[in-house]
Amino acid sequence: MESLTGENKIHDLMDGEDISIAFQAVDTATGVPMSGLRPAVWIDTKASSGTSKTDGGMAMTCKEKISQFLQGSLAYQPEIDLTSYFILVMNDRPSITVLNPQLGMYVSKTVTTIPLKAPGKDWVLTRDTKKLFVTLPKVNQVAVTDTANWKVMQNLAVAENPVRIAMQPDEKYLWVGNDGPAGPLLFSGVTVIDPSGLQVVAKIETGRGHHVIDFSDDSAFAFVTNQDEGTVSVIDVPGLRKVKDVRTGEMPVSAAFSSRAKALYVVHEKDGKVVAVDGKRQEITATLDLQPGIRTIRFSPDGRWGFVLNHKENLVHVLDVSVNRVLHTVQVEPGPDQVGFSATYAYVRSLGSSQVNALQLSLIEKMEKLPVVKIPIGQDAPGHANQIGLTRVITPTPEFDVVLIANPADRNVYYYMEGMLAPMGTFQNYPGEPQGILVVDRSLKETKPGFYSSVLRLPHSGVFDVAFLMESPRLYHCFEISVKPNPAIPRKVHVPLTIEFLTQERNIRVGTPFSLKMRVKDTLSGKAVKDLQDLTALLVLMPGTSQSRIPVEPSQDGVYQVELLAAEPGYYKVFFESPSRDALMHKMPHLNLNATK
Structure with missing residues (x-):
């Protein structure tokens, strides 16, 4: 494992820095690299007892730790899982749900919920999946989320009504479409953001209406549709200036750049035209006449086939960009x-x-x-x-x-x-x-034959266990790494929390509110932690068939209370988290309840 600094020098591992982790698989008999494997790696904090986790107070072997990780229990999750991927769900309310599809079949798939200042409209991930940018039209901001800890790290102020968002191919700039009628006091165009420094670098007025944004594959030009004006604005990316408005037709509602044709294809809902704009000359090179009602265009991964959807006639047109004609029409x-x-x-x-x-x-x-x-x-x-x-x-x-x-x-x-x-x-x-x-995607990638690597960020200093598993041939191994505190990072120490359940009853009645009292303590001093404002309970009917989140209210002297309601008979698990104290569900004690009529 190597720590990668800005100068690409190797030094002691420190928290908060990008860490390169790599494994090489070689056939010892032939010396040939082993390709096509899917190694699994988990990284977890080593507890003061000398083991990463304990099971009933007993130290676990490497094989037992791996077995626990493979079960996918929400109560037993590693700090970093390099076997998995996460599903992000944008909700119609101001939040994003994080799901882990590889959690066990008898537990909730919800890892956490990311609160936003307003409902999100559009989003984009960086190529390394470390940052997620979400437009928030109601507050004229873009939320920036760190996917390492699933927290919003910053809310960037942008121009009015940010809707669409797009990252140019080389990721130098992030572009936000600001929908609005143009005027002396109103802005309609794009806000340009530096995604590394998280700063607005330009605001470029284009034209009235909704904007869809795409780019030439060399990132030399940005193309912005102006729905109310029937034009596409061409922006020179290095100079961050508009160089041309191309009049393409009535009501351009969708656009996509084809890497195969080196052209932007613009769909017009009102007159049913698909117009191709050359990526370098910024001139119309082809027009296809389809029926009014076309609303969407997207290209296959190789850029060859364009799919144009007509929501009015219920048709899918498959466009061959090599000859600019429709090859198939599907009802x-x-x-x-x-x-x-x-x-x-x-x-x-x-x-x-x-x-x-x-x-x-x-x-x-x-x-x-x-x-x-x-x-x-x-x-x-x-x-x-x-x-x-x-x-x-x-x-x-x-x-x-x-x-x-x-x-x-x-x-x-x-x-x-x-x-x-x-x-x-x-x-x-x-x-x-x-x-x-x-x-x-958090899994290891094969970057060259037999060489599997990833880049990650360790969340804090301390001693970690690294558990490695390969299914075929069967091999497992565990080892330790030591991570030092990073002097460049301001310290906000979060002492681990634990819960003492004051209510002893574990059998509850369906349809009758159950009042659960608990005391929250820090694990170092044993003292009560008062006034947590974001402590939440997750009530899950096993095997994960339903769940509900309930705020836990502070009472007095570190005592908290939550009202739980079982809607049907069954076995329930109750998980707890307090994101402000970095106390996530897999780090906190959980409770088992049995509900009967």
Whole structure:
């Protein structure tokens, strides 16, 4: 393991710095690197007893620790898990839910909830997935979240009504679309942000209306649609200045840049035209006449196939950019509004149906009529939700041939393995209706044959256990690392907390409020911790079939009280967290309750 400083020098490991971790797998008999493996690594704080965790006060062996991590218990989570990925769900209320799909089948998948100052509208992750940027139109800000600890680190003030957000390919600048009517006192255009320094570097007025933003693949130009003016503004990125307005047609509602064609394709809902704008000359090079009602365009991962959705005529047009013509037109369910991609399929969601249509990319050139696979995603059509988001609700995962699809109408995220007739699993999103989903991948990557690495940030100083597991060939190993306090980081010491449950009863009645009293203490002095304002209880009906979050209210002298209500008979677990004290659920004691009628 190496600590990477700004000068790329190696020194002692320190908290708060980027740490490079790498493992090399070599066949000892032949010396040949072993490729295609999926090593699992967990990093956890070593307790003062000399072990990373204890089980009933007994020290655990390396094999036992790994076995606990593999079970995926919410009460037994490592500090850093390099085997997993996380699902981020943007809610219709001011929050983001963090789900861990690899937690055990009998526990809640919710890791935490990130509170926001206002409901989010659009978001983007950095390529290394360390920062998440979320637009908050109601407060004219962009929330910046650190995905290492799932906390908002800053709220950046931007121009009025920030809606769309996009990162240019080289990640030098982050662009925010500010929707509004142009005028002497009103701004409609883009705010440009330095994502490293988290500072606004420019505000560029473009034109009236909603803005969609995309870029040339060399990051030389940014393209901004102006819906009310029927134009696309071309911005020179190095100079941060508008160089041209290209009049493309009435009501440009969607745009996407094709890396294959080196052109921006603009969709116009009112007149049904798709216009191609050359990425270097900024001139219209092709126009396709389709029917009014087209609203969405997205390109396949290789930039070859453009998918244009007509929400009015219920059509999907597949565009071949090599010849600028429509190759297929597919009839789908009412109101197609989103298309997402895996490596092999395009998935089309329709607001008027609970079915998603899957189109195999490899058959586009081969088949005269493109076959459609219909996948049921819940029982209710997405259009029945209270609100429909702008962000994507279909995304691939690091798992082979697995995609996630969110349905805001039933508040679920569905786990679909390609080739199956229906989803294989469901993740419930209790806080609200999902407006969009993203994946944060924490797993090790094979960067060269037999060499598996990742970059991470250790949350604090101390001694850590590193547990390594490889399934085939079967191999496990644990070792220690020591992390020193970083003198460059101001210290805000959070003493670990524990809970003393004062209420002894563990059997409760369905439908009758159960008052649970507890005392919160710090683990070093044993003294009571008073006035925690963000202590929350998570009541989970096992095996994770329902859950509810309830604020825990401070009473007196470090005593807290929460009213729990079991809606149906069963076995319940109660988890606790206080984010302000870095006391997350897997670090705090939990409680078991049995509810009967």
